[in-house]
Amino acid sequence: MLQALVRAIQLPDLRRRVLFTLGMLIVFRFIAHIPVPNINPDSLQQLRDALASNQLAQLLNIFAGGALQNFSVAAMGVYPYITATIIMQLLQPLIPALQELQKEGEQGRQRLTRYQVILTIPLAFLQAYGQTLTLERTINPTGDPFQSLFRSPFDLVNNFFPTFTILVSMVAGTMLLVWLGEQINERGIGQGISVIIFGGIVSGLPGLLVQGWQISSTGDVGTILGLIGFLVIGLLTIVGIVLIQEGQRRLPVQYAKRVRGNKVYGGQSSHIPLKVNMAGMIPLIFAQSIIIFPGIVASWFYREGEPGIGNAIAGFFYNTFNPTGVGGGFVYISLLFLLTVGFTYFYTMVLFQQQDIPDNLQRNGGFIPGIRPGKNTEIYLKRVLNRITLAGALFLGLIAVLPFITQSVTGLQLGLGSTALLIVVGVAVDTMRQLESQLIMRDYEGFLSR
Known part of the structure; x- marks a missing residue:
């Protein structure tokens, strides 16, 4: 593998x-440290401490490459583009015009990308x-200007231009990352x-290694075993x-022979x-x-210890849809597992x-072979x-709940979750496959063949 990499x-x-790819990553890391105006x-x-207890913010911080904890212009990362991609994919079966674009080849795909x-x-x-309003209310629930994320209030109504400048800079950062x-x-x-x-x-791995070294240097046997x-x-x-x-099921396909003039087409497997x-x-x-969204909305209204039916309802949602909430951990983990399994089938x-x-x-x-073309083939493929x-x-589903299982078994909570591992390994394998295809075109052995 190393020889193939050197040859590449x-x-x-x-x-x-x-x-060029490494250069673009360096530019991205530079952008991730440019703060938004008025910060x-x-x-x-306080923001970093708040991220440690907010599951959705941690997920967004992963997609932002750690830029959220610095509240840079790239604080949203490419998550809005991912959301737009998902929406477009879900709309294609429902809108015939989008289906036609998908079938038009490269030109149609370019138009879909533009949309x-x-x-x-x-x-x-x-x-x-x-995102900004949520984090502002999380670290500054009382509205104290001395605890605010910004030098002037984040308010579109009473402080429009400074607030709008913050939003524009964050949107520009996201679009720059998409470019x-x-x-x-x-x-x-x-x-x-x-x-x-x-x-x-x-880019967060060095910090994770330092965190692991600090844990191991304590000398506690239980901590080291964890x-x-x-x-x-x-x-x-x-x-x-x-x-x-990489796992797949390969279904055999046979192509019928077709005679056009003096030439025979098809017949291969x-x-x-x-x-x-x-x-x-x-x-x-x-x-x-x-699953995290209801708990975040409820956190805007819930005040611990205050009376009232409204506060009790907000407290119920806050604790139920929170992995660390009172009595909500098991419900949260179970719902997360079931939703992940259900969405996997739906999106597939x-x-x-x-x-x-x-x-x-x-x-x-x-x-x-053995299956009639058309509807019977469709039924067979869906069944498989x-x-x-x-x-x-x-x-x-196991990957989704693995951080909670790991924390229960080892007693440790480190920064690299299973979602991040899934992304890192998936991207690494896909990039290696692309390098392999480039090498194969030049008659060299690739990575995955070794």
Whole structure:
């Protein structure tokens, strides 16, 4: 593998792509440290303390590559673009015009990408306002100007221009990261948006190593054993992610012979690779975002110890949809697991419908041996896909609740969660595969063949 990597770097055009990708990641890390206007530096430590107890904020901080804890212009990362992508994918089966664009090839995909970018802008404004307002109320529930995140109040009504400037700078930071991702797609290696997220997560590894060293230096036997257990669970998780991400069921396909003039076409055999986890990490993001949202909204109204039916209702939602809430931990974890499994099946079916495999086979004269083309092929493929997706769905559900299991077993809570591991391993494998395809085109051995 190392020899293949060295050989890849020796190729001028491939070396250019690798260096360009690294350059874009350096630019991203630079942007992640540019603060938004009007920020109060003295409140940043309070912000970091608040992130440690807010699950949704931690998830957003992962996608922002740690920029949220610095409240930089890239504090939202590429999450609004991911949301826009998910919305567009969900709308395609419902809107015939979008379906037609999907079938138009590269030109249609470019138009869909343009629509996603346009949709990202209003979503980014909404997320910037909601995210900032939530964090402001979290660290400054009393409205004390000396505890505020900003030097002047965050208020669109009474303090419009400074507040609007903050929102515009955050939206501009997100769109700049999306542009960097597109440049990586065109001139670099890997899927641009995923590489940006990957770079942000990896940038936090030195801090994680320092945290682990500090834990091990305490000399406490129980703590050291817990750290070893954490590392073992992490390694097993990485192995499981690779196996599930690469696992697939190959269905044989036979193409009928067709005679055109003096030439015979078709007659060859192939296969359909149905992946065990076709949905990737999207169901996990869906489930975590949805289950945490009620607790965050309830936190705006809940005041511990205050009487009143409204405060009691807010307290119920706050504790139930909070992994650390009173009596809500088991309910939260159970709902998170079930939602992840359900969204995995839902999103897999959405992707399957978009690919339109049965119709494509029939148009090209292909068929699965023993299965009639058309509707019967569709029923057969769905049945097979439902069976193999069960393993992927259960695995994603386990990944979702693994941080809580790990904390219970080891007694430790470190910064790198299973969602981050899923992203890092998935992006690394995909990038290696792209490098391998570049090497194969030049008759060199790739990574995965060793």
